[in-house]
Amino acid sequence: MEQEIDAVVRQRIRGLRLAKGWTLDSLAARCYLSSSTLSRIETGHRRVALDQLVPIARALGTTLDQLVEPANDEDVVIRPEPHTEAGMTFWNLSRDQTPGNVTVAKVRLTGEHTVDPNSLRVHPGREWFTVISGTIRLYLGERVILVPPGQAAEFSTMVPHGMSAVDGPAEIVSIFDHDGERAHLPG
Missing domain, CATH: 1.10.260.40 (lambda repressor-like DNA-binding domains)
Known part of the structure; x- marks a missing residue:
């Protein structure tokens, strides 16, 4: 050893x-x-x-x-379990104790997931996501931004925000800091 x-x-x-x-x-x-x-x-x-x-x-x-640190690569493959809630399915793609205390998640939004622009959420931190498929409608304060596949968004989560899929399902990969994980991902 x-x-x-x-x-x-x-x-x-x-x-x-x-x-x-x-x-x-x-x-x-x-x-x-x-x-x-x-x-x-x-x-x-x-x-x-x-x-x-x-x-x-x-x-x-x-x-x-x-x-x-030991080169422990016994199980490098993460086998995420899906969690569905209100038209959104989450797959946690990172382990606990990641560098920088960030969580990486794949999120699939369906047409069932809607956003009330008058009930946008805020919390400390920043969020980043990239669109894998479909188009995301990002509500950011007073703005509504369409984010198509292959593009990414980064924003302060202190700005009221929410997102929904446009014309069918959409999938994103998102990075959350600790506060973002608690605010967005099911426990």
Whole structure:
């Protein structure tokens, strides 16, 4: 297990360095290690020590926790269960404890789901969605905006808002912050 984590850490260091377009010398200068030490760490010819990991992680713009977390990919597939309520079906596409405490959901709106423009809701945060199929009628304050397939919308949820499908079902993928999840998704 320990050797597996070492291998993952080495791959992450090299991967992050290359993603930034840095040479070994560039990273070495940023974390105050020699490029030969970094090379031996990346290739597995030297064990990486905790006092080396902290400056490496900092230089690469990540945290020590992220750098050393186990590569647990036992079940990477999310099997969402649909929840239907008032002409809307929700599929939660993210797990609990996602980075940034956001929830990703697929939402299908049918013609049964209607919006009363006089009863639009507000809550703290921001919402983002992209239309997968159909067209969405977005009520945003006094405005009514049509959002066709392939387009996206982002807005402050402190503006009174609601949405419905236009001329038949529509599907979106939406990202909610914690407050948005509580306000929009069935429990």
